[in-house]
Structures are given as C-alpha cells and as structure tokens.
Amino acid sequence: MYSGGVSTSERLIESTRALLWERGYVGTSPKAILERAGAGQGSMYHHFKGKPDLALAAIRRTAEEMVATTTAVLDGPGTPYERIEAYLLREREVLRGCPVGRLTMDPEVVADDALRAPVDETLDRLRARLAEVVEEGKEQGELAPGLDSAEIAATVVATVQGGYVLARASGSPAAFDAGVRGLLALLAPRHR
Amino acid sequence: MYSGGVSTSERLIESTRALLWERGYVGTSPKAILERAGAGQGSMYHHFKGKPDLALAAIRRTAEEMVATTTAVLDGPGTPYERIEAYLLREREVLRGCPVGRLTMDPEVVADDALRAPVDETLDRLRARLAEVVEEGKEQGELAPGLDSAEIAATVVATVQGGYVLARASGSPAAFDAGVRGLLALLAPRHR
C-alpha cells in the first residue's frame, strides 16, 4: 500500500538533516523540526525515542550520503592526482559548510559517542581512501615518493574542512577556493 | 580605588569567552555565564545590553588575543619556512578547537554582521600576514617561486582549522598533527 507521498518518518528525518546542517544539534529544536516536516509532536515521538534518536537517524543518513559522494569521485576515472583534484574541485555549497564536519563543533554531538561515531567513521573512511589514492600516485611516480600517504590524506581533508571555516568567516566562497588551489599547487606534479 | 580582585564585568567577559569556546553562541545561555562568573542577573544587564552585547565583547577579546599570539610567532625569528612551521607546530589545545574559527559554525554569529566581523578580520589578518611570509620565502628562494602567496596562506590556515575538525571527530589530536605534518612536507624546501 503506497501512500502516494513520502512517509512522515521520512519527512522528519529530512527536516532534521536540513536543520542539523544549518543550525547544528544544539541549535535545532524538536519544534522547528516538526514545523518544517508539517507534523505534530505525536508523530515524532511515535517514530523516534526523542531528539537524540531522530538526530542519530539523520546524521547516519547524511554520513552515508557523503561516503557515497566522495567514493564516487575517488573511485572515478583519471590519474591519482586528477582524482584528488576532482575531489577538491567538486561542486559544493561552500557557504553552507560540511554537513558532517560541522557537527564536530557541536558540544553535545562530541560528548555523545553514538552521535559522534558516524561523523568519525565518515571522515576516517574518507581519509583512508584518499591515502590509498595518494599511495597509487606515489607508485606511479605522479606524486613525490617521500610523502606520507596518511599525512597527505589528512592534509587534503583538513584543507577542505578548514576552507569552509574561511569561507563562512568572510561570507564568500573565495577563501575556500584559494585554499584548495594552494593545496593543488603544492601537490601538482609540475612543481616537484 | 582598587578592588583587590577582578571586576564583575571582567569575570562576565571571561566566563563568556570560555563558554563560547566550549559550547558556541547558540549553546551558551546567560544563566550559564552568570553561574560561572558568580554573578546575578542584574550585574550582566547593568554592564551589557544583553547576550549579543556581552558575546561581542568576549569575541573581540578572543580575536585580539589570537592576533597577538599568531603575530608573535610569524614576526619571530627564523627563516620564512621556519616561521610557518612554528605557527603550525605551536602548542595548541587541539581537542578544544579554535576559539575564533568555531564561531563560523554558529548560525547566529554568521547571521549577525557585528558578531561575525571580528572573526572575519582575525582570520583575514592571519592570512595576510602568512602571505607576506610566504612571499618572503619565495624571494629568498626557500619556497617554490611558482606558488601564489595568498593561496598558500589560505591553505595553511585551512589546514589548521580543518585539523581541529578531524581531531574532534576522532577524539584525538593525532589527525590534526598528521594534517600539519603533511602540509609541512609539501612546503618543505627539500621536496621541491
């Protein structure tokens, strides 16, 4: 029996995802979620145990989505350098920040192992995959052999996450782009 | 007439600074500030117009402090590369994050130009000073001449800001350190 639309529980999760991205966990109230989802109190507490439970469902989905997106780029075509470049230059809504990374600035997310786990796992998998690509680049002679793959992977992810900070501080994506271009210049084969 | 201690307004500002660092603007309540400062409601509203006004005073002081600290390192002794290295390796309470950068993830700070201004200015001055140091390094032949100083400066600041994200996600400073070491390897004269 198909309802012809999206289920209430689905709307609750999507509304929570949007609000967590925009306002973080501390800044997101059940009331705001319900208003955005067009649902009443009862629906939320029927489908979820409470705010943390609903937030966990939302965070898990956002994390999965990010893993899928980044994997697609890093497993895509091109040389190792080109795939790292594609990851760094991929379309982003820079001023909105990273829906996963921003959660690390939320005290209640960091304090709750269950909420932090999907965030940690997502960034960790991204780093691990990037390290593999860097390793490939070294083997193929495209990247400098002296580089530590795990370190470079951390640098790449950090530059992106920090780029969001610079962009949001200045109110413009320019600083994000500058940081990315600087990193690409440092990685670029032609500069070795 | 010296009170022999610290003024109430002073304690309010310092308490607010600590809470903004720990919990952000949205997550910090006047009540929590007053408890930490050991003051009553009246004191706060006597010295400040309200939460935003007190937060502005606290953010301005934190911003000034960060400018002073980073300037001291970047104006210090050593070659340009060594000064950038000193900035990147300087002692940090990594898991607490950056007291200035973390504010960019706060929706109410970003939405309020007065609150965002000191954050923007601080990170912008840091980038500008780093760009000058990079420029020096290029002139002295210590850094690759093809690099764009402003871009590299953005990359350096972004790596630090993003390093905090990685560290807080994993609950360990290791990822911050890895990102910094990766960046230093990419910048290092010996790798050109």
Added chain:
DNA sequence: GTCTATAGCAGGATAGAC
C-alpha cells in the same frame, strides 16, 4: 552595582483522544 523576583516564551517530553 548587585541582588532577587517575576514575566513570557521556547525546549523537550508525556498522556490520552481520535
């Protein structure tokens, strides 16, 4: 200057009708 009292509203959750 600092305190307590109070106000009005929002946060987070529960109860029970439909």
Added chain:
DNA sequence: GTCTATCCTGCTATAGAC
C-alpha cells in the same frame, strides 16, 4: 499513526529593592 493538551524546566529580559 497522528493529533492536541499539558507538564516542567530553562532561556532571555525587565522591575525594583537594597
């Protein structure tokens, strides 16, 4: 499954005594 009513607590601010 979904709704509204209700509860208790905390947030932000104001009033007015000391």
